Amino acid sequence: MNIQIIAFFVLxxxxxxTGILLVTRRNPVSAAVSLIMHFFALAxxxxxxxxxxxxxxxxxxxxxxxxxxxxxxxxxxxxxKEDALKERFNPRTALAIAxxxxxxLEVLLAFLSTPTGFNEIxxxxxxxxxxxxxxxxxxxGYIFPFEAISLLLLAAVLGTIIxxxxxxxx
Amino acid sequence: MxxxxxxLEFYLALSAIIFVIGAAGVITRRNAxxxxxxxxxxxxxxxxxxxxxxxxxxDSAGQMFVFFVMAVAAAEAAVGLAIVLALFRSRxxxxxxxVNLMKW
Numbered sequence: 541m542n543i544q545i546i547a548f549f550v551l552x553x554x555x556x557x558t559g560i561l562l563v564t565r566r567n568p569v570s571a572a573v574s575l576i577m578h579f580f581a582l583a584x585x586x587x588x589x590x591x592x593x594x595x596x597x598x599x600x601x602x603x604x605x606x607x608x609x610x611x612x613x614x615x616x617x618x619x620x621k622e623d624a625l626k627e628r629f630n631p632r633t634a635l636a637i638a639x640x641x642x643x644x645l646e647v648l649l650a651f652l653s654t655p656t657g658f659n660e661i662x663x664x665x666x667x668x669x670x671x672x673x674x675x676x677x678x679x680x681g682y683i684f685p686f687e688a689i690s691l692l693l694l695a696a697v698l699g700t701i702i703x704x705x706x707x708x709x710x
Numbered sequence: 711m712x713x714x715x716x717x718l719e720f721y722l723a724l725s726a727i728i729f730v731i732g733a734a735g736v737i738t739r740r741n742a743x744x745x746x747x748x749x750x751x752x753x754x755x756x757x758x759x760x761x762x763x764x765x766x767x768x769d770s771a772g773q774m775f776v777f778f779v780m781a782v783a784a785a786e787a788a789v790g791l792a793i794v795l796a797l798f799r800s801r802x803x804x805x806x807x808x809v810n811l812m813k814w
Contacts, residue, residue, distance in 0.1 A: 545716050552724045559728050559751055563735035568743055575747050582754050589721070589765040594757075594776050601780050606750065606787045613791045614743060617798050633738055640734035644726065651722040658718040662768030669765070669773065677770045678777065685774075689781045696785035703792035706799075 544661075547588045555581040568614045572607060579603040590661060591669040721762035729755035740805040742794050746787075753783050 558581060561574035579602040586595035667673055678686055732755060735748035757776045764772025798804055 542714070548716050548720060548724075552720075555724070556727055556731070559731040562744070562747060562751065563731055563738070568741060571744050571747060575751065578751060579754070582758060585721075585724075585758060586761050589761050591761050591765060591773055591776075594761055594773055597777070597780060598757075601784055602750070602754070606784060609787055609791055610743065610747060613794060616795070617743075617804060619741070619743070619804065636734050636737035639737060640730050643733055644730040647726040647729065648723060651726055652719055656718045656722075656766075658766040660715045660717075661765045664768040665765040668768065668770045673770065674773060674777070677774060682774050685778055689778060693781065693785055696788050700788045700792040703789065703796050 544588050547584065551581045551584040551588070554578075555585065568619050569611070572611050572614060575610075576603050576607050579607070589669070590665040593669060593671045593674045596671075718762060718766045722759060725755040725758040725762070728752075728758070740807050742797065742804045742806050743791075745806065746790050746794070750783065750787070753779060 555578055558574045558578040562571050562578065565571040565574065579598060583595040583598040583603070586598060662668075729752050732748045732752035735751070736745050739745050739748065757779055760772040760775050760779075762772075764770060764776075794804055797809065801809060803809065
């Protein structure tokens, strides 16, 4: 048993458990906290795959920026616990369980029906995940998508300001 | 099965499970913010698949894709939460089943 296997199972269990907590918690704040733990578990999983830069960005962008935004909106709207649906057995939950187990079956079949034959991480993975190599590839082969993303972020900033500001009294 | 190293299938199965949990959350929950968080979780499950393929194939394209998915997710988070705020301001609710103006 090497460290990658132990880390994979511990972090994978943590990721699944916090994911289930996110879906089942009534209180939005505790759902948000479990999602933050989920993001940290995923950052650890990225580290077991030698993707150091992606792991760091995961914590900065997801666990940092996005979750601060989510928690801020929850506090701003002053949300309480979500009240349960009226019926004891509601058709939506049954439908959700049926649909998601069908989806799980389908995805797992697609992934696992034929062995991929990749049993170990490629030796070059450690180099690929480093910030220097990411920067190299990003600013040579992916320069156009990188510039396009800046345009997308600008549009998102403008859209957010238009949506979130109060109506100007005329 | 020898457990000296972990194969790609374990990462694929884990990300499939996380994706399905997120999808179930999107269907069952009423709170728009929690639906939004479940979508973030589904995006992350796909990111895990991309990083796993990138590491096992020794190709950096997967990590580039993850980088761009994260940028799009950040933009989506800002716009989505602004929509939730605007919705709450006009309807005083964030429960998606109470927002049925366009339902017939």
